[in-house]
Amino acid sequence: MKKYAIIDIETTGGTARHERITEIAIVLHDGTQVLDTFSSLVNPERSIPWNITQITGITDEMVAHAPKFYEIAKTIVELTEDAIFVAHNVNFDYSFVREEFARLGYPYTRKQLCTVRLSRQVFPGLSSYSLSNLKKHFNIYAEKSHRALDDTLATVELFERILAAQEGKGNIRDLVNHGVKASKLPANITLERLHAIPDTCGVYYLHDEKGVVIYVGKSLNIQKRLFEHFSDQSAKGEKMRQGVADISYEVTGSELYALLLESAEIKRLLPRINRAQRMRVYSGCIFTYQDQNGYKCLAVGKKTVKNTRTLDLVADYPKLEHAKGHLMTLVKQYELCYRLSNLDASDRACFHYSIKLCKGACVGEEAPETYNERVRAVIEALDRRLQGSFFIIENGRHEQEKAVIGVQDGVFVGFGFFDSETPNFGLPEDLLECLNMPYDDPEASRIISGYLDGRKRPRIVKM
Numbered sequence: 001m002k003k004y005a006i007i008d009i010e011t012t013g014g015t016a017r018h019e020r021i022t023e024i025a026i027v028l029h030d031g032t033q034v035l036d037t038f039s040s041l042v043n044p045e046r047s048i049p050w051n052i053t054q055i056t057g058i059t060d061e062m063v064a065h066a067p068k069f070y071e072i073a074k075t076i077v078e079l080t081e082d083a084i085f086v087a088h089n090v091n092f093d094y095s096f097v098r099e100e101f102a103r104l105g106y107p108y109t110r111k112q113l114c115t116v117r118l119s120r121q122v123f124p125g126l127s128s129y130s131l132s133n134l135k136k137h138f139n140i141y142a143e144k145s146h147r148a149l150d151d152t153l154a155t156v157e158l159f160e161r162i163l164a165a166q167e168g169k170g171n172i173r174d175l176v177n178h179g180v181k182a183s184k185l186p187a188n189i190t191l192e193r194l195h196a197i198p199d200t201c202g203v204y205y206l207h208d209e210k211g212v213v214i215y216v217g218k219s220l221n222i223q224k225r226l227f228e229h230f231s232d233q234s235a236k237g238e239k240m241r242q243g244v245a246d247i248s249y250e251v252t253g254s255e256l257y258a259l260l261l262e263s264a265e266i267k268r269l270l271p272r273i274n275r276a277q278r279m280r281v282y283s284g285c286i287f288t289y290q291d292q293n294g295y296k297c298l299a300v301g302k303k304t305v306k307n308t309r310t311l312d313l314v315a316d317y318p319k320l321e322h323a324k325g326h327l328m329t330l331v332k333q334y335e336l337c338y339r340l341s342n343l344d345a346s347d348r349a350c351f352h353y354s355i356k357l358c359k360g361a362c363v364g365e366e367a368p369e370t371y372n373e374r375v376r377a378v379i380e381a382l383d384r385r386l387q388g389s390f391f392i393i394e395n396g397r398h399e400q401e402k403a404v405i406g407v408q409d410g411v412f413v414g415f416g417f418f419d420s421e422t423p424n425f426g427l428p429e430d431l432l433e434c435l436n437m438p439y440d441d442p443e444a445s446r447i448i449s450g451y452l453d454g455r456k457r458p459r460i461v462k463m
Helices: 050-056 069-080 090-103 115-122 131-138 148-164 168-176 191-196 222-231 235-241 255-269 305-310 320-333 368-382 428-433 444-452
Strands: 003-011 021-029 034-041 083-087 112-114 202-207 213-219 246-251 284-290 296-302 312-317 390-395 401-408 411-419 459-462
Touching: 003 069, 003 090, 003 148, 021 050, 021 069, 021 090, 021 148, 034 069, 034 148, 069 083, 069 090, 083 090, 083 148, 090 112, 112 115, 112 168, 115 148, 131 148, 191 222, 202 222, 202 255, 213 222, 213 255, 222 235, 222 246, 255 390, 255 401, 255 411, 255 444, 284 305, 284 320, 284 368, 296 320, 296 368, 312 320, 312 368, 320 368, 401 428, 401 444, 411 444, 428 459
Parallel strands: 003 083, 083 112
Antiparallel strands: 003 021, 021 034, 202 213, 202 246, 284 296, 284 312, 390 401, 390 459, 401 411
């Protein structure tokens, strides 16, 4: 018998890693009728923000004597065991429940189903698929919005309406298994096995029947990415799945850690499906040199022994056209001369001078000193080499852990994990000790630089 654990929670805030559950309700359903109901306030072991109380009506006084999560954890496990975890916006509710169990050292994994996604498929064309709007549309009565039991009961009625829809059952099956058909899976890989894989950031490995790694990948959601691989019915997807007999993975928490580990593992293991990523050759380059009139010039070319000996390398790219495209963008942005950037083959004035998009360096109208200042700005914008010695601190594999990536004199020197509750956490000498260096990867510094470029800055600790 298929069972559905329809769940709603209230919390102290919006982020599972940092906030806590204040109320939980579970209705166990078999697709036809309600089998069991559980509801409880939860002591979050912290104060509830005023703005959250305004929404939910749950106060510190109400939860002061309520059970802590660990006191109801066994009940939650038993109720949801062998059941599909159903919620309206399931990622939110599931992430909080999973995180609460992670704090207890218990790996909580369940198949998931989202009534928002189901409602969009079964009842297309509505202006909004929020629970409040769906309650109004279907005239579903709930005494209190933003209270766990009332919202769960409303979700139950919505779920029953979805089940009653003719096409609903197929949609439910497809959504639970992300479109993967059990009959299409390799012999040793089951849907249950895929559902048991954590839906968090890390690196995964596909093995052949001899245990040899044939593919290494990285994802912010390992489980979701693997479902995507096994549901892809294209020729590329079939090639990816061919010969897969086993799966393994390593959770990292940190996306940067996962990027670095993935790249290093591809170089170390040389998986046959990752052939293009084993050792990426960056053949397209942007160089700089100074001409006889004192102008700093830019040029796109291939990384050859002659070029690297006679010209100063500014930046390299996987392909020559990538380098040329980026240079053209910057030449336009900084109003550089197209001829002095080797993008115009004319002997004297470049075409862009005639339409007043070049300030005339090509004909000597703009002084080298003025022109070269803008070229230096372009070179600085292109230079992605890491500078200095520092640690990048990111979230680790669980709440009490941090991931640490070390850079010394502009060179990646290793990564590791650190218990954030350890006294003196964050001291450079302690962070240095927790680093370990994987297989040497010439792309590591480039990966770190690209990750930091244009992002919200993570926590940085100087060495």
